[in-house]
Amino acid sequence: MVRRKSIKVSDRAEETIGDDDRISRLPIELIHQIYSLMDTRFCVQSSLLSRRWRNIWKSQPYLNFKIETDPYTFLTIGSKFPNFVHRFLSAREKHAELVTIDFRSNSIKLSLLKEIVTYAISHRTQKLNIEYLSGIPTRRGGVDLSLFKSRYLQEVSLNIDFEFLKTPTLTWDLPALTTLHLERVTFTLCSPGSNSSSSSNSSSKSLELFSTFPNLKTLVLVHCRLWDIHTFYITSSGLKNLTLERILHHSCRFVITAPKLSSFTYNHMAPCSFLANNLDSLETVIFRTIYGTYLEDQPKIVEFMIDTFHQLYNAKFLTLNKDALMFLTRFPELLERRGCPFVRLQSLTLDEKPHPLSVVITDIINYFRGNSSGVMVTIKHNPTSSEQVVIRFS
Template identity: 30%
Template sequence: MGEKMDSDTKKRNVESDRLSNLPDDLIHKILSFNDTINAIGMSSLSPRWRYIWKSIPYLEFSSDDFSTLRMFSKFIKNVLSGRDNEREVSSVKLKFRGKASQAFVKKVIDCAFSHNVQQLTVTCMIDSKVEFPLSLFSSHSLKHLTLKSDYYGSRKGSDRRTSITLTSMWELPALTTLHLDEIPLCDDNTDEGIGLISKCVNLENLTLTRCRIMGSNGFKICHPRLSNVKIERVSCEASTVCLIAPQLKNLSIRGWLGRYQIFAPDLAYLLLEDINLNFTADDFHSLEKVDICISSPYDEVPFEVVDLLQRLHSVKSLALNLEILEFLSSHVEGLSHQPSPFGNLESLKVYPKKVHEWELPKEIVTVSREVKNYLLDGSPSAKFTMVSREECRLSSGDLLQLSLG
């Protein structure tokens, strides 16, 4: 019995020695996969790890780990006061409940900015209307910022009448990437657009996810250096969203039923999914790849679909959902005298959006010769791939059987 205990002790000592011999950078990397409270808990794995949390360049705090905000605030205070202040902080994540004016919010953000943080994610769990002063964000080092509001993390089961409101302005000259998730944008901080990005002079990547744009004067996104923009499930009281980005290369728009005006002469990639085709833009002369997927093209006007396709004349790789072609096949009179606009097309892929039986139209429309000619006559050597609904219906079991022969 005693020999077995001695053996177990020796084994633990060997394992502890192995952990102790790891370089600091690797230990930091291991601990970075945990939030700060668990990273500190892992310090017991090795005597050498006991204080290494003090130099971790990644901080992650969540009020979900504590029964009260008072305990959460005290934990943050102890961690920040115990850190090695000569070590920089590269990434900070803060998730909290309640008001942004709470002292611990400012402490965490001040610590991040005073240690030249480059990535910051702030998630506010909302139970009521909350003001978030953008003056909290003032940094010359921050490159990536994500700001979220979490309605579903609320203990009170709050609804969309609760909101986080951005107030004042921020100044982030080094910022290259901004992601706003479920953040209302209103006239106070838009100036008929996202005026709050006007002082982010190096911004290249912008993502708006499930944001509410309030105000009826129209909404404008205008920035000279934007290169990548994603707009997903955004709701807007204004009838028109205007995007002006002369250096824009990649644009994705999902789930928008309003009108878009786009000025992006250097656009190379365009994704349009489940949007209203009430869409105006200058011709795109640099398009490489386009993917258009409209779940209900039968709600559209035929000439709007054709007008959009005409604007994509320079594209090399084009993907369209099958329902668009079926819709055009029901209105071939609009194509009969139209030459194919696609003179540079290298590949065309057609795939079905709807694959469930109950979603299919009552009468399946065969893709007409006129539609195929319109799409391919300008580039007869283009590779044409058409995925049928039958192929999409194949279950994973069927695919496994096919792969096994």
């Protein structure tokens, strides 16, 4: 009798817990949304909280793999992390929807990189982010661009420190792509049956990658390397935002053709030949130089800057850093001879207060008001501060 009573009490307790267990009764879509904010490892661990949750992680459409760079956990957790990723992808439901893969790790091998990309493409992933968190260079191999073929990928961000291999017959095919962010990637040309450095034909050392993306709107290239490439083409019929930052190259010529480009950031780039075609929609230009670390007091640098400005003559809003200003003011005869090319300029922003202020401002007024008498100048005392001095030209 006592035993029967205890069973009834137990059954009644389970029934009471079941009535109050609202979390287990949440819609699967909402659980997936909660999982999207969590590390994927925790999603798997949470399957122990409820029988209903036991296999939900297998259909999770938002995957977040992340291992922070931690010197105390790198050898214990970091070394096991790739194995977890492999087992997870193998156990996941084959036909489950996959919207996003966000992979960030301080330990990434080329084989794992290829596995993640192949899995993302085969499962119609829309957003792919792969980030190598460690500052230690790897470059233990390359990825053939033909690996990237998908009608569904819309946003791709790769910070991987590996080579991208481009052959004349193989290329990437991403017709739905709208946003592409590449960081620490090395672009390498590969001729069939030979390596890129063995060819002496300059035409074979020209690289064009983006013209096959009809829906591309935003392109960001940061700390990328152009290995033995003479001409780098950026051609896009729909591109609106372009950022080139700290790209490593050796006497490379950049050719940009983007009729819908409205915003262009040229950030801390080494001197290079620059040609722009059909930038009729250009409005905002951010131009920051690091020429001071390369050449001192050389008229060629100012000539290069003015040549670049002439390519960007349609800009309405221009931002310059202090290094660019100081180079411009060192050779006033060149400014006077070449003249200001900006025909629609409305606003000029100086990243940092130059010294001496009066001399630089006088030169800036004389140069940048050449075609736009109503230009407004904004000077930031400190790039990290909101304090500003605003000067209006009359």
